[in-house]
Amino acid sequence: MSFDLRHGQQRFTGALLLALSLMPATTLAGEVSVTGEGKVEYTPDSVRLQFTAREQDKTPQVATEAVKGKMAQWEEAVSAYRNQLEDYDSATLNLYTQQLPPAKEGEQPRSRAVASQSVSFTLPALDSLNPVLQAAQSSGLEYHISEGNFFHANEEALEREALGKAIDDAREQCEFIAKRLNQACGEVKMLSTSFGGHPAPMMMAEARGKSGPVTAIGDREVTVTVSATFEIE
CATH class of the missing domain: 3.30.70.2970 (Protein of unknown function (DUF541), domain 2)
Structure with a gap:
């Protein structure tokens, strides 16, 4: 019994092409990871x-x-x-x-x-x-x-303000990247946050016992960092 290998290969290739032609068209979405930062300066009260x-x-x-x-x-x-x-x-x-x-x-x-x-x-x-x-x-x-x-008596509100700025910064970065790729920034796949503060050098010396009066308090800064992964569509 003989078998025509070349003829069998041609029939397989034709069937594969037919199956691919019948599949619906799909777009494979990519992902982009960005880091946004939000800062709010304040003076202790x-x-x-x-x-x-x-x-x-x-x-x-x-x-x-x-x-x-x-x-x-x-x-x-x-x-x-x-x-x-x-x-x-x-x-x-x-x-x-x-x-x-x-x-x-x-x-x-x-x-x-x-x-x-x-x-x-x-x-x-x-x-x-x-x-x-x-x-x-x-x-x-x-x-x-x-x-x-x-x-500051309302430090929680300051942290939320900084968080909002960090999220906006991350979204803006995603939209910029997507636009450059002729695509759109989609849903958030992953999001993590990190809070931190950086007091500026104080304009007062440490006060102990019978030291002089406190003349001024230095400004401070609350910083929030957001790491986000977006879909690119």
């Missing part, structure tokens, strides 16, 4: 503060009374601004014993009673910051202020 009254003495009673006296002075000194202090929390007095090394060789170790009490709050009106600091200083309270104490 609020500050978180914590002041501490601390005293030590040979006897716990003396140290405790001294701390209570400082706290009473603070309450009186800040009374004109008391209604501006939000989330006000006056912690309970803390008392412990501190062991000190002997003053001279051969002597017994010494012990001191240390009493402390802290007050923490949020101040949404920065115009009142320096008077509040002065009230703490005049009362002998300890504190420390750095750029981390300052924030």
Whole structure:
């Protein structure tokens, strides 16, 4: 029995071409990945503060009374601004014993009673910051202020604004690329976001204890990055 290989190949090729001609025309969509960025600059309008009254003495009673006296002075000194202090929390007095090394060789170790009490709050009106600091200083309270104490009361809205700008930037990039390819930017296949902030150098020095007044607060920036993959049609 003989078989014509050339004749069989011709029949197979013809059947393949016929099948392809009957298939509907389709467009294979591509994808493009872009990174969009949104930035919003702002100036902090609020500050978180914590002041501490601390005293030590040979006897716990003396140290405790001294701390209570400082706290009473603070309450009186800040009374004109008391209604501006939000989330006000006056912690309970803390008392412990501190062991000190002997003053001279051969002597017994010494012990001191240390009493402390802290007050923490949020101040949404920065115009009142320096008077509040002065009230703490005049009362002998300890504190420390750095750029981390300052924030914006509506930071969530600022982040959403930056996110919107980042998404718009990503979509604009996709549309630009698609137009160059004589195509259209289609649906989003993948989207991820990354939030970050960049405080500008502050125009104030760190404030500790009885330092000078805070004169100015530096601007900050919230940044959102969006990584997106779009269909190209």
